Amino acid sequence: MHELGELAASAGASILGQMISVRSKPIAATYIGKGKVEELAAMVAQHDAALAIFDHALSPIQERNLQRLIGCRVLDRAGLILDIFAQRATSSEGKLQVELAQLKHLSTRLVRGWTHLERQKGGIGLRGPGETQLETDRRLIGMRIKTLTRRLNKVEAQRSLRRRARHRTPIPTISLVGYTNAGKSSLFNALTGAGVFAANQLFATLDPTMRRLELPGFGPVVLSDTVGFVRDLPHSLIAAFHSTLEEVSTSSCLLLVNDFSDPEHSELKLEVERVLAEIDADDVPCILVNNKIDLLDEPARSATDGEGRINRVWLSAESGEGLDLLRGALATLLGEQHQQKRLRLAPGAGALRASLYQRCDVIEESYDEHGHILLTLRMDQADFGWLKSQRQSKSLWQEILVSEHDQSEAFEKVLSRSAL
Secondary structure (H helix, E strand, O other): OHHHHHHHHOOOOOOOOOOOOOOOOOOOOOOOHHHHHHHHHEEEEEEEEOOOOOOOOOHHHHHHHHHHHHHHHHEHHHHHHHHHHHHHOOOOOHHHHHHHHHHHHHHOOOOOOHHHOOOOOOOOOOOOOOHHHHHHHHHHHHHHHHHHHHHHHHHHHHHHHHHHHHHHHOOOEEEEEEEEEOHHHHHHHHHOOOOOOOOOOOOOOOOOOEEEEEEEEEEEEEEEOOOOOOOOOHHHHHHHOHHHHHHOOOOOEEEEEEOOOOHHHHHHHHHHHHHHHHOOOOOOOEEEEEEEHOOOOOOOOEEEEEOOEEEEEEOOOOOOOOOHHHHHHHHHHHHHHHEEEEEOOOOOHHHHHHHHHHHHHEEEEEEEOOEEEEEEEEEEEHHHHHHHHHHHHHHEEEEOOOOOOOOOOOOEEEOOOOOO
């Protein structure tokens, strides 16, 4: 109920009262029992309320019956979240995604509007067209949904092209995920100095933002701030924001930001993990960030898993305490994913050299006395797999000797049979 009140306040509502109903199962017609309906109608009349918000998903018939019995508009949890998203969307893609989700939600909740044409009447000149408004509205909404879907497919294709272009560069992407109002935007600002909007309210951030971040001991990365998750997030929203959420599933690693000051932070973390599994991002390497330790007077610290890797960090984005621990943990995690290799290319392998510059992080380049190109690279397993597939499919290599991290080892010998 506290979270529902925060959602309503984020939407701009003034809370006049609340009511809790305990039942073994909902009533098909009104969701709550007859006595609770009468009690709610009395509260609405007493406070002259204009809206009643239910913390559950209501069917269209339940919404219609409740509105008729209590005398004010009725909104369920999904409709409330959709309204907040509609207020916060600023980018063109975000507006398209929210409108599509709203129309899909609205298509099952159409009611009559042309009361003067709503029914057939007897007598000459009194025969109206009947209840055709609902059919007209459904057809118009269906046409609009098709238009929005086509536009979003085009935007998704453009986003996919940009994503592939980023993947051709050697800079890994880190995504901030977490429950809404866990402090993701504050942490994003503290790490990058971006100055994006951050407020103590639910869904303060809707459109994703990306900034460059320099990690000591590793190099540049791209940090992405994403929309927060919430309990019972409408499936229409998850579907509409699928292309945006794909940025999370394709990241090099995730920072799961958790409001450690919230008594229910463990349950909220499980909700975030459930949504991550729904968007196929549960296999992405993740560091748990327990934020807001300044509210509990907790010290900044880190913890490791069974293999000695840092997988949890306690910090405060507001005070900056513990940010260095997080930077170090990220540098270590990404350093394990991106191993350092040393290659020697034949003088005629210019195209191969260009491909390596596009896909990998070239740390150093030099030439020996025979004109061979000596490269020191940082690459992940995917890039190294691509390197090996080039040898297998095109027979470009005469010899590849995989080196380890030790810089004192000999260069890998990669001799191209012909210029690419």
